[in-house]
Amino acid sequence: MLHLENSQAAFDEAKKLMPGGVNSPVRSFANVDSNPPFIARAKGSKIYDIDGNEYIDYVGSWGPMVAGHAHPNVVKALQAAAERGTSYGAPTLLESELAKLVMEVYPTIEEIRMVNSGTEATMSALRLARGFTGRDKIVKFIGCYHGHSDSLLVSAGSGLATFGVPSSPGVTKGTAADTIAVPYNDFEVIERVMKEHGQEIACIIVEPVAGNMGCVLPKQGYLDHLRRLTKEAGALLIFDEVMCGFRASLGGAQAAYGVKPDLTCLGKIIGGGLPVAAYGGRRDIMEQVAPKGPVYQAGTLSGNPLAMTAGLETLKIITADPEPGEPDSSRVLTLKVKKLLLGWQEGARKAGVPIQAHQAGSMFGIFFNEHEVWDFDDSSASDQKAFAVWFKAMLEQGIYLAPSQFETLFMSLAHTEEDIDRTIEASRKAFAKVREMRG
Numbered sequence: 001m002l003h004l005e006n007s008q009a010a011f012d013e014a015k016k017l018m019p020g021g022v023n024s025p026v027r028s029f030a031n032v033d034s035n036p037p038f039i040a041r042a043k044g045s046k047i048y049d050i051d052g053n054e055y056i057d058y059v060g061s062w063g064p065m066v067a068g069h070a071h072p073n074v075v076k077a078l079q080a081a082a083e084r085g086t087s088y089g090a091p092t093l094l095e096s097e098l099a100k101l102v103m104e105v106y107p108t109i110e111e112i113r114m115v116n117s118g119t120e121a122t123m124s125a126l127r128l129a130r131g132f133t134g135r136d137k138i139v140k141f142i143g144c145y146h147g148h149s150d151s152l153l154v155s156a157g158s159g160l161a162t163f164g165v166p167s168s169p170g171v172t173k174g175t176a177a178d179t180i181a182v183p184y185n186d187f188e189v190i191e192r193v194m195k196e197h198g199q200e201i202a203c204i205i206v207e208p209v210a211g212n213m214g215c216v217l218p219k220q221g222y223l224d225h226l227r228r229l230t231k232e233a234g235a236l237l238i239f240d241e242v243m244c245g246f247r248a249s250l251g252g253a254q255a256a257y258g259v260k261p262d263l264t265c266l267g268k269i270i271g272g273g274l275p276v277a278a279y280g281g282r283r284d285i286m287e288q289v290a291p292k293g294p295v296y297q298a299g300t301l302s303g304n305p306l307a308m309t310a311g312l313e314t315l316k317i318i319t320a321d322p323e324p325g326e327p328d329s330s331r332v333l334t335l336k337v338k339k340l341l342l343g344w345q346e347g348a349r350k351a352g353v354p355i356q357a358h359q360a361g362s363m364f365g366i367f368f369n370e371h372e373v374w375d376f377d378d379s380s381a382s383d384q385k386a387f388a389v390w391f392k393a394m395l396e397q398g399i400y401l402a403p404s405q406f407e408t409l410f411m412s413l414a415h416t417e418e419d420i421d422r423t424i425e426a427s428r429k430a431f432a433k434v435r436e437m438r439g
């Protein structure tokens with residue numbers, strides 16, 4: 001039995017200080033009927049709570065920690081950077097160095113602007129798309145999450161789905177009316193929308209591998225379809241690769257599926273655990289951003305030297321050339337996930353619990369569902385109760401997973417074969433618990 005007394009007391013206090021006791025909703029564990037462990041420290045593949053429990057971590061701060069927690073290169077570089085001052089609000093060499101490294105991996109990004117969160121990146125990309133095209137309407141997909149800016153909070157998956165909120169109060173009718181939300185992976189609906197409204201639409205924004213309705217892959221040819229429809233309508237195609245960037249493959253979903261967006265949003269891994277995100281793309285579009293162009297966007301801490309340092313060190317680790325004969329980091333991560341999911345699938349089969357297991361590189365997840373999952377409706381039809389039972393049984397055994405079926409899990413380079421074997425072993429008991437619950 002897991003002892004969480006200190007965490008429980010800490011959570012009781014936090015609830016008096018912050019809405020729901022947290023600074024971001026999904027952390028509260030409310031929908032899995034648990035209290036969250038309060039974290040004291042993390043190292044490699046493990047995190048440790050204030051009751052002294054150790055967990056193998058597959059949340060990885062919701063994606064950024066691809067090199068593992070407290071990687072020595074990152075820590076050392078950050079210590080040295082802190083000695084040189086934590087913020088200047090003036091240009092540094094670090095910003096150009098990170099920009100160049102990102103553009104090498106993402107050749108569709110000809111110019112880039114660093115910001116502080118994925119929310120800021122998508123919000124700014126949207127403003128830019130509207131400024132560039134002179135059009136107001138945007139198209140997004142039901143169950144895709146692009147951060148919490150008003151236009152994008154319509155049918156937004158992730159925490160909203162976890163808590164059963166279709167949209168958010170506080171988003172004005174006018175804003176919501178400019179957002180058209182369509183089902184993911186449906187070829188016909190998007191074609192019809194573009195036929196009817198194409199000339200009013202500034203952009204289609206999409207998670208090219210969806211991660212906020214659980215991990216859901218695009219159907220064969222779907223991203224090409226979006227590329228063709230936007231081109232025909234004179235609208236921009238924005239890939240929100242805040243999560244799938246550096247994960248679906250090193251070059252993101254755009255490299256994995258061979259589709260070139262006009263603009264790309266990056267986040268999470270690009271900051272290596274510090275607050276960094278970015279948007280970038282075609283030069284003629286990016287030149288509309290201030291001070292070069294009229295579309296305004298700014299940030300006191302944007303390009304912060306500590307944040308740039310953590311991002312740079314993390315990207316250096318995952319882009320490093322492998323030893324001769326060894327696989328590169330993407331391949332290593334992909335193989336680890338494959339092994340883990342094979343183990344989980346076997347455990348589920350033995351327990352007689354049908355699941356759908358999805359993987360895109362180092363992103364992965366399972367749905368308690370006997371049918372295929374291709375969109376938000378499919379994902380929502382999965383058995384949430386079974387997930388809660390499974391999740392709790394895993395936590396009890398020291399496996400730390402995202403507390404919602406609408407979230408994605410992440411592998412890091414620090415996860416060992418032994419970690420994965422232990423995680424597979426733990427899953428057997430957890431699937432058996434689900435079987436028991438179903439009777």
Ligand SMILES: *Cc1c(COP(=O)(O)O)cnc(C)c1O
Nearest residue numbers: 117118119145146147240242243
């Ligand atoms: C996490 C995420 C965001 C928001 O990023 P924040 O840094 O949390 O604001 C946007 N888009 C996608 C696809 C994400 O996964």
